[in-house]
Amino acid sequence: EAGVAQSPRYKIIEKRQSVAFWCNPISGHATLYWYQQILGQGPKLLIQFQNNGVVDDSQLPKDRFSAERLKGVDSTLKIQPAKLEDSAVYLCASSLGITGYEQYFGPGTRLTVT
């Protein structure tokens, strides 16, 4: 079974530029999560999708971050414009459904904002 795929693996941009990350969850997984992991901290949930609907985006900085999962499969997370403090690893995870299912994580995208 293929795992959660993410691209790119690494990205370096200058502040005020925009960037997009892509995630393809495990086949059949209805729930998709985006986490932000700043160096020295644990991952923090940014947004959770159930199929193509948003379940929780309470910690997403909506003035600069956006995410979509249009067909209920893969997802993109965008930052526009990026700030220095956005430097982090962005993790995507998926699970079969809501509540009680194990989350499977992708390898992450390491973003450096200079």
Added chain:
Amino acid sequence: AQTVTQSQPEMSVQEAETVTLSCTYDTSESDYYLFWYKQPPSRQMILVIRQEAYKQQNATENRFSVNFQKAAKSFSLKISDSQLGDAAMYFCAYRSGYNTDKLIFGTGTRLQVFP
């Protein structure tokens, strides 16, 4: 709000020895789940072990076991017979049992394993 605290930024152990990683949490909820995740360098985070709060018996998965002290809000991970492949960041995480999948992570403990 729930919080998870890992007070050991780094730990080390010799191969074949036993090491214990500490985790404490704060919650007012009675229904919740606790997890330990392993994140090897540049690799995916994987679930090591989970514990349901309503279960008194400590969870065990092969060489990994937990010491769940509900009253003390403590959830430590014991790794027995440590192997070089156990070297990684270990994160303790909390999930409410009330209609949410949101994981709340601690800051992690970096485990080094020496031959």
